[in-house]
Amino acid sequence: MGEREKALADRLLAADSVRAAETALLPLDGGYDVDALIAELNARRERLTADGERPEADLTAFLIGLVQRRRDAIEEMTRLRDQAVNEPKRTWPADIPHQALSPRMLLERRVSDLVDAGSLDDALAAARRADAVPCEDRADRSVVCTSRWRLAGALRTANRSREAYEVLEDVEFTQVGDTEPAGAHIDSLAVRFHTLRGLLREDMGYYRRGRSSHEAAREAAMRAGDARAQIHAWLNLAASYAKSGMHRHAVRELRRALQFAESLPDPRAVVAPLSNLGRALLSVGEHEAARSCYRRVLATLDELGVDSTSRIAAWFGLGDIAHHLGDVQEAVEAYRTGFLISLGTDGARLALFDLVNRLNHKDLPEDGGLYAMALFFLDMVPGAQEDWLLMMSLRIATAGFCGRRGRHDQAVRALRDLHQEAVDRGVEWLLRRRVTEELAEALLRQADHHRAMAELDGLVRLAEDGGTGHLLHLSPELTDGLAHWRSSGRPEPSAARQEAFDVLWRARQELLAGLGPSPDAHDVAQDHREIYRRLVDVLVDHGDDLRMPDSRPPEELAFDLHEESKSHGFLTHLARAPVAAPDSVPVELRQAEAELLAKLPGPAGGRTDVHRALADVHERMSPYAPGYVRSRRGRPVRFGELRSHLSALPDAAQCAFVSFFCGKETTTVFTYLPRTGRLTVARSPVGTQTIREVANRLRRTFDGAPDDFPPKAPLHPRRPWRRGIDFLGDLTPLLASFLPHVHGRPLLYVSGDGPLHGVPLPAVPTPDGPVLATRHAVVHVAGASAMLYATARHTESRQDGATLFCAGVAAREDTAPERLESDASLLSEAGWPVTALTGTRATRQAVLRGMRDARIAHITCHGYFDPHEPLDSGLLLAQAGERPSKMPESRPLTSRLAHLLTARDIARGALQPSLVTLRACATGLRDEHAGEDLEGLIQALQYAGVKSVVAALWNVDEHSSRQLLTDFYRNLAARPGEPVWRGFWAAQRKMIEEPRHAWQSHPYHWAALALFGDWRRQ
Incomplete structure (x- = not known):
């Protein structure tokens, strides 16, 4: 055994923290034999165990595991340090001799070299090894951010956005020091870092997180005094709103960006905000305002005597406006002008592509002028006829042109030939899909x-x-x-x-x-x-x-x-x-x-x-x-399996299964009655757009719209009638498609789809007036496959010795934490014996232990849903004496995970409560996707084996939700042999028909909580 390894073992055992032990492991003054070090530590552990010194033996075992986890990083650092002897002139970053680099910087240099060489897989592996090494120097942390930014950018360019997202998500941009001001170069780096992180978050569908990154980029640009970067960040922020369908918010931000640009001495600064504002205004139907923006772009460019792609975009935008308004001749002239400007520039092909794609807009007025112009311009772009993607789009447009003129056989022949050609050429299926869909529609x-x-x-x-x-x-x-x-x-x-x-x-x-x-x-x-x-x-x-x-x-x-x-x-x-x-x-x-x-x-x-x-x-x-x-x-359940499962239930005569499949203009509704074995299919004249508009209006009516101007406050819980919800009647045709078939069946298992997840179906009026909840109990299920697979995961509940567990923890942003941390009385008032944890005591580990033997778990906290990895969704709890943030996307990944009890944790712990109630989980879900996010969180818990879940669809009222849950728990206690859905439905109907206060009969109060999952007896 080497003396070096023995001395290192002494330092490790004397370390007063994990960080100090990790630092001791760094080969700062020469390498050492990792296997020899592990052998030395193992020998000491055996001696300590034999001497009865158990705590010291456990510490040694922990250190052995630490060395094993850090082995790759230690060996890589040793190799790089040995290599430095042969490269005395190499510097990285600039002006820093290789030998002077810290251990972490040696590893970061390796990451940078691999990115430069295009070896992205090796660079990723090197970055993971580097992450295992502490970064003590604050200046080094900026270099780490730069290294990760370069790696993430290369990965995104290679269409590996998910990996790029993970690279940047756990890195926080760090300034050089706490007291000294950051230089302009640091702020410029911050702009690039936050911009890329924002784009990656949007690639993953995390638009709220993306917008927070763009805001950070704009603030850094402001500190750096870079007005152009500030405008660019503002445009990215607006684009993020537009990508998530929030076009009004995009218009608001673009108007602010334009106002800022107008305050600058450079008149060219207004061009990009004006062009983007025109596009956003067109999206919300403000055609004249959009036209004014585009004309101002052209006037500004004329006045400055310069050309840019904004001029082409402006003319194409004017053409779109004219086409929407039915002036085909003006549209053709605008498109022609924009395309002629593009000739002789690098934008000619893109302009032709845009022109050809406009031929396929089925909602535009029909005229042959635009089609003829596209054919004419085809010969003016070099290489256009050899561009298969461009020609594919043009041939699809040609077929559509024929079909809209009644020449359907000709359209089918053209698309059939194009489809076969795509197959013969081996065109990737994702690109061939469009031809497939167009051919089917033409047929x-x-x-x-x-x-x-x-x-x-x-x-x-x-x-x-x-x-x-x-x-x-x-x-x-x-x-x-x-x-x-x-x-x-x-x-x-x-x-x-x-x-x-x-x-x-x-x-x-x-x-x-x-x-x-x-x-x-x-x-x-x-x-x-x-x-x-x-x-x-x-x-x-x-x-x-x-x-x-x-x-x-x-x-x-x-x-x-x-x-x-x-x-x-x-x-x-x-x-x-x-x-x-x-x-x-x-x-x-x-x-x-x-x-x-x-x-x-x-x-x-x-x-x-x-x-x-x-x-x-x-x-x-x-x-x-x-x-x-x-x-x-991963094979889906077939109808035959669903039929066998539902028909065998004790409640088969009382239930019906209803599943929605939303299309753009219509929704297909499947209804199955287990007792009769009959499956019916109907189509309702209510499509995705109508459902989404209803869901958005309901969200704004109940939760308010703080980002609007003027802002809209949340609904006053004592005066809910001041805001009408008659628009819920727009969804009554959905009920009409299945209600005639389910008469006499009190229980409906409803599988929603898309924006329907954000709609409280029990509150929708039936064709003859009363809301659905007065006639039917609704249990939400994700689908037939989810229902059967989740049911197979459940075990029968323990009736003897089972406890009821209650945990409540507010977020650090909550001004009145006691409102989320006093729910134990809900269960005790219903006569249940309760084990409770509140505040900072409600940690991940403590809640896991509390749920292990629980029959019912009542959790009052905020929730988090990861749409790309639902098993990493879960509940935000306390950790290390701190409450969580209710906006975890704004926190570093490590901090977020420390406070998150995930569905994966629950599954690994073999925890299967019969019922989990999440009283405040929807509080953090503010945007239009909140309903689907909540559904995903519930489904994630059911992956883990939770049988039934009660959760909030919107920000619940403290008093009415407390009363409804108290009645619900009392029903369960009084009739333990009945299924959960009966107790929940009875509590809902009591609030509708016999409210303690008149305002509680409003759907804002009784429909806020919904029942998800299994309906079997507790």
């Missing part, structure tokens, strides 16, 4: 045309046979169309519909083959939801005339397809959930699976070799546990 239009011609032909023949043919006066277009149809052999509409179905079915199969077990499966499937929607529509409308791919009836196949589309995300994450295989599986297979699952990376990507090995293990597992293997393979 369906062709089928409708053939049907119309057949009906017209019948009328003409009937008139001719009756001697009244001379009374028919057909237009020349109809006469020509009828003649063409007859000469074509009178084709049947069913042939075109069958081809459309077959094209879409093959596209779905290609989609599923390409998805595999990727953690991005849900996002990809959502992007291609249109394929599922069209398949379902064809089956619902024409299923009896189609040749089915298997033995399933059309309505059942339609149900299975809509369930497949809705369940991709759930199934993908369920397949990677930390759930042990059942005991029926042989031990060696369970161990093999556990080892392979541990090798799977996080949400950044997948490993093909591991997935192949897992597939082999699951194939061998299948005879022992087919249901478990099915869940691991």
